[in-house]
Amino acid sequence: MSFFNMELFFSTLAVLLLAVSVSPQEMAYEHMLAQLQACPKECRCPPSFPNAVYCDNRALKRIPKIPPFTWYLYLQNNLIDALAADIFSNATQLKWINLNRNKISNEGLEEGTFRALSSLVHLYMDDNLLTAVPSPLPPKLEQLHFSRNKISKIPPGVFMGLDRLTLLDLQGNKLQDDAVTEVNFKGLNNLVQINLAKNQLNNMPPALPATTTQLYLDGNNIEKIPAEYFKGLPKISFLRLNRNKLVTGGFPNNIFNISSMLDLQLSYNKLTEVPVIPSGLEHLHLDHNNIKNVNGSDICPVPAAMLDDYFEERGPKLRYLRLDGNEIKPPIPRELMVCFRLLRAVVI
Numbered sequence: 171m172s173f174f175n176m177e178l179f180f181s182t183l184a185v186l187l188l189a190v191s192v193s194p195q196e197m198a199y200e201h202m203l204a205q206l207q208a209c210p211k212e213c214r215c216p217p218s219f220p221n222a223v224y225c226d227n228r229a230l231k232r233i234p235k236i237p238p239f240t241w242y243l244y245l246q247n248n249l250i251d252a253l254a255a256d257i258f259s260n261a262t263q264l265k266w267i268n269l270n271r272n273k274i275s276n277e278g279l280e281e282g283t284f285r286a287l288s289s290l291v292h293l294y295m296d297d298n299l300l301t302a303v304p305s306p307l308p309p310k311l312e313q314l315h316f317s318r319n320k321i322s323k324i325p326p327g328v329f330m331g332l333d334r335l336t337l338l339d340l341q342g343n344k345l346q347d348d349a350v351t352e353v354n355f356k357g358l359n360n361l362v363q364i365n366l367a368k369n370q371l372n373n374m375p376p377a378l379p380a381t382t383t384q385l386y387l388d389g390n391n392i393e394k395i396p397a398e399y400f401k402g403l404p405k406i407s408f409l410r411l412n413r414n415k416l417v418t419g420g421f422p423n424n425i426f427n428i429s430s431m432l433d434l435q436l437s438y439n440k441l442t443e444v445p446v447i448p449s450g451l452e453h454l455h456l457d458h459n460n461i462k463n464v465n466g467s468d469i470c471p472v473p474a475a476m477l478d479d480y481f482e483e484r485g486p487k488l489r490y491l492r493l494d495g496n497e498i499k500p501p502i503p504r505e506l507m508v509c510f511r512l513l514r515a516v517v518i
């Protein structure tokens with residue numbers, strides 16, 4: 171029955187197309203031709219990829235006039251330092267803009283530059299000179315990349331309504347605790363990954379969206395974690411806190427015992443003990459801390475007596491363990507190997 175309907179659908183479609191006497195191929199061809207004719211002289215518009223415009227690596231200081239059918243726009247590795255408010259006014263179909271490695275500052279970015287981009291899904295602005303997250307941002311964004319700018323400010327409400335955003339990359343900026351306040355991340359109802367590594371945070375960022383599964387905070391100055399912190403992050407699976415100042419006692423020892431956790435990285439901190447880990451954890455990085463010894467039965471998330479019963483479904487899942495750069499003396503405790511039967515590698 172549904173097959174029959176499908177045929178009907180296609181024959182109807184064919185009739186409709188005949189009525190306007192343009193086949194899909196011809197329509198695509200017309201678009202392609204218009205696109206090629208409008209291709210800026212500074213850029214390449216390959217006929218085999220008619221919705222892409224390549225203007226990267228040209229020492230451009232300004233964005234050329236972008237043809238209206240452009241979906242993918244490559245402008246990385248130029249010297250662009252200013253974007254006029256109307257620069258994308260004809261390119262309303264843009265889905266993807268790469269502006270990595272330019273010289274764009276907030277002063278050079280006229281307000282409303284991104285407003286017309288109602289189809290924009292990915293915006294790349296890594297390695298520029300931004301000091302604040304630009305505002306307003308287009309509403310359908312799924313990925314925002316602002317690595318290695320000089321961002322110290324996040325305007326209030328700038329992420330409001332971005333409920334398709336899954337990835338927010340703000341690593342390598344100058345964010346301090348007061349910039350990363352509660353209101354700033356409100357509205358990001360589908361955020362999966364947030365990267366705040368290499369900023370100047372002394373505390374864990376408060377009130378992140380409950381959908382967050384990947385939280386990257388490497389290279390900050392975080393010493394402690396509030397006891398209830400992960401209560402608001404029930405899906406957290408990948409947590410990176412390498413190169414901070416975490417001390418044993420700066421958080422409850424069982425704070426990482428969260429059933430969704432898969433990958434926990436706490437390298438280059440000041441821990442003296444191994445924290446409690448959940449049974450489902452697959453990767454654990456504890457290298458370069460001040461841990462003196464590892465008690466194989468203490469670290470095991472399942473009591474030794476129950477290991478055999480548990481093994482099939484709920485046995486410890488750890489596959490990769492790093493303990494090097496501590497004060498632990500080999501050999502690896504036997505209990506550790508008995509507990510973590512799936513271990514592929516231990517670095518000690």
Ligand SMILES: *[C@@H]1O[C@H](CO)[C@@H](O)[C@H](O)[C@H]1NC(C)=O
Pocket residue numbers: 235236256257258259260
């Ligand atoms: C937009 O299109 C109009 C009409 O073709 C043209 O005059 C104008 O220069 C274009 N603007 C930009 C920024 O591309």
Ligand SMILES: *[C@@H]1O[C@H](CO)[C@@H](O)[C@H](O)[C@H]1NC(C)=O
Pocket residue numbers: 424427428429446448
């Ligand atoms: C870790 O979490 C599991 C599952 O929630 C729980 O059964 C176990 O007692 C916890 N371990 C510690 C030491 O808190």
Ligand SMILES: *[C@@H]1O[C@H](CO)[C@@H](O)[C@H](O)[C@H]1NC(C)=O
Pocket residue numbers: 465466467468
């Ligand atoms: C490990 O800890 C348990 C108690 O949690 C203790 O009974 C055992 O002796 C310890 N093992 C070593 C080698 O210190």
